[in-house]
Amino acid sequence: DTAVSQTPKYLVTQMGNDKSIKCEQNLGHDTMYWYKQDSKKFLKIMFSYNNKELIINETVPNRFSPKSPDKAHLNLHINSLELGDSAVYFCASSLRGAGARGYGYTFGSGTRLTVV
Amino acid sequence: SQELEQSPQSLIVQEGKNLTINCTSSKTLYGLYWYKQKYGEGLIFLMMLQKGGEEKSHEKITAKLDEKKQQSSLHITASQPSHAGIYLCGALLFGNEKLTFGTGTRLTIIP
Numbered sequence: 001d002t003a004v005s006q007t008p009k010y011l012v013t014q015m016g017n018d019k020s021i022k023c024e025q026n027l028g029h030d031t032m033y034w035y036k037q038d039s040k041k042f043l044k045i046m047f048s049y050n051n052k053e054l055i056i057n058e059t060v061p062n063r064f065s066p067k068s069p070d071k072a073h074l075n076l077h078i079n080s081l082e083l084g085d086s087a088v089y090f091c092a093s094s095l096r097g098a099g100a101r102g103y104g105y106t107f108g109s110g111t112r113l114t115v116v
Numbered sequence: 117s118q119e120l121e122q123s124p125q126s127l128i129v130q131e132g133k134n135l136t137i138n139c140t141s142s143k144t145l146y147g148l149y150w151y152k153q154k155y156g157e158g159l160i161f162l163m164m165l166q167k168g169g170e171e172k173s174h175e176k177i178t179a180k181l182d183e184k185k186q187q188s189s190l191h192i193t194a195s196q197p198s199h200a201g202i203y204l205c206g207a208l209l210f211g212n213e214k215l216t217f218g219t220g221t222r223l224t225i226i227p
Contacts, residue, residue, distance in 0.1 A: 033214070033215075035217075040219075040220075041202055041204075041219075041220040041222070042217070042219055042220065043204060043217040043220075044217070045214045045215065045216070048214060056214050090158065090159065092215075104149070104161050104164055105149065105161075105206070105215055107151075107158050107159040107161075108158055109157060109158035110157070110158050
């Protein structure tokens with residue numbers, strides 16, 4: 001059973017299109033995240049949701065809109081895609097306060113988005 | 117500047133040799149994670165360190181967090197081709213729930 005699953009794994013699309021990436025976790029975690037990994041492999045957080053509530057929103061263009069229908073799902077919708085959006089997007093989940101208790105973060109396998 | 121610096125950025129090591137990767141923060145950490153990523157794959161959790169001076173080992177990989185909780189090192193003994201990949205340190209800073217990542221170290225093992 002996949003703990004954190006993302007779909008699709010690969011996404012190639014043209015500039016200006018709107019696309020969504022889905023993420024689901026079956027770990028019973030209450031916090032979910034979206035990270036972006038650029039071409040230099042640097043991972044940076046974009047959003048975090050706890051129990052469907054947005055708790056972290058880094059400086060991300062408002063073309064990116066996360067949606068959490070329930071605590072097991074966190075989807076990422078991107079409007080008007082640009083070349084610079086090409087990257088690998090990782091979804092992750094954890095228990096709230098995981099770090100303080102020594103719990104781990106579990107990452108999905110990533111979605112490689114290529115904008116042409 | 118990055119909150120978390122990793123060094124070196126890339127490392128080429130002959131199979132069988134030992135190596136060390138460092139992760140340094142200017143702030144005190146309350147959790148330090150090490151992950152490994154192979155090309156085109158997700159992040160594989162290696163270890164998590166919380167206490168100053170803590171050291172953990174898994175197979176031939178050992179990670180340590182210094183007493184001040186601002187620096188961690190990852191040491192691989194007798195490296196093998198399976199160790200090749202990108203190693204990322206991720207840290208939880210005090211008062212911050214988000215996991216902040218270092219710049220990554222690309223490890224290549226040559227036969």
